[in-house]
């Protein structure tokens with residue numbers, strides 16, 4: 001009883017901490033957003049005084065003029081893609097306007113195709129979460145046994161799946177807080193990674209248990225990939241600092257690095273809400289499109305990926321108890337309708353129900369709203385922690401790496417599938433959860449992961465009907 005209450009308490013914390021601002025401010029902003037569709041120029045959630053700008057064909061030669069008009073330093077810090085996205089610094093000698101105010105001023109400028117602050121990304125667990133004060137932080141054989149045998153194995157039929165495939169030959173990049181590479185559980189499972197926070201080749205987590213609240217997150221996530229796909233390789237990429245914060249450009253750097261060092265699957269347990277407008281919010285979407293299976297003429301291309309493809313797995317967020325629990329969290333909500341290389345993941349509980357903390361899309365229009373495509377175990381999940389420890393935690397950050405691991409099983413078993421087909425395989429072979437959720441007043445359309453059906457591709461692998469309404 002105490003335990004379940006404690007878990008509920010933790011879930012609440014996770015919910016209110018799902019983005020990095022005080023819960024009060026977040027609630028206020030949600031209410032504001034609900035009231036009108038007006039453009040909100042809210043407090044800036046930006047990593048730096050930087051704006052990411054794409055020019056239109058008409059504005060292609062106008063970068064200097066654009067920089068002069070909006071008081072940006074004329075020389076870009078850097079650029080990516082073709083046509084390029086420029087990373088521009090605001091000239092603080094000329095203006096005291098915030099990045100969001102400058103983005104707002106760019107609205108309607110026909111020379112500008114994309115304008116987006118180099119905004120922060122945060123763990124979907126949030127930096128308010130007392131991560132290292134959680135329960136079950138411990139070390140020992142009993143705990144290790146709990147890690148190996150936990151409920152997720154049975155729920156997603158992992159043992160049966162691993163009898164078919166163990167993920168051999170597939171590398172999964174983990175974009176997170178880093179890793180404790182010395183944990184015995186990772187022996188033989190790691191490939192070299194990189195630290196994009198401190199710009200060095202050692203992506204070791206920085207901080208200490210009980211002092212830094214997000215310390216251990218990346219190690220926990222990596223442990224779930226090791227559990228799900230024991231013969232896959234893990235590439236630890238540190239993009240979140242000791243407070244659990246990164247930014248869009250750093251994510252871009254890590255994606256390009258991952259693609260060029262042999263990763264085909266990328267796990268992202270961070271996000272940001274779309275409520276900072278006016279913004280294009282297309283920077284990561286363009287990158288994802290640039291490394292998927294489909295070449296669309298005229299679309300921005302990213303030669304930086306060297307034609308490598310990436311399957312992206314992203315946590316849907318822990319906003320289940322904010323409003324109707326359906327607010328979009330990006331990059332998970334980049335999930336489009338077709339030809340996608342993105343799996344957006346919500347969380348289930350031991351009782352095989354939607355976790356109260358998990359964000360779930362409200363599907364009004366199938367084509368626009370069905371962005372949480374998969375759910376997987378994410379409640380009270382046991383995994384590795386720095387210092388050889390194991391511990392339990394809850395969040396869509398825990399569900400995502402389980403899906404990433406299963407994607408590795410599928411790719412290893414059927415290397416002939418392209419990314420879109422792999423994504424479809426995982427979605428279409430799961431339990432179909434299509435129903436209204438009265439407690440949230442939403443309509444849920446998602447697929448509960450079944451690892452065995454995913455690796456075998458056998459849609460008849462269930463004895464029972466595959467439609468369920470778990471509330």
Ligand SMILES: [Ca+2]
Nearest residue numbers: 195198200202
């Ligand atoms: Ca380092």
Ligand SMILES: [Ca+2]
Nearest residue numbers: 054085114286
């Ligand atoms: Ca772009």
Ligand SMILES: [Ca+2]
Nearest residue numbers: 289290294295
């Ligand atoms: Ca594309």
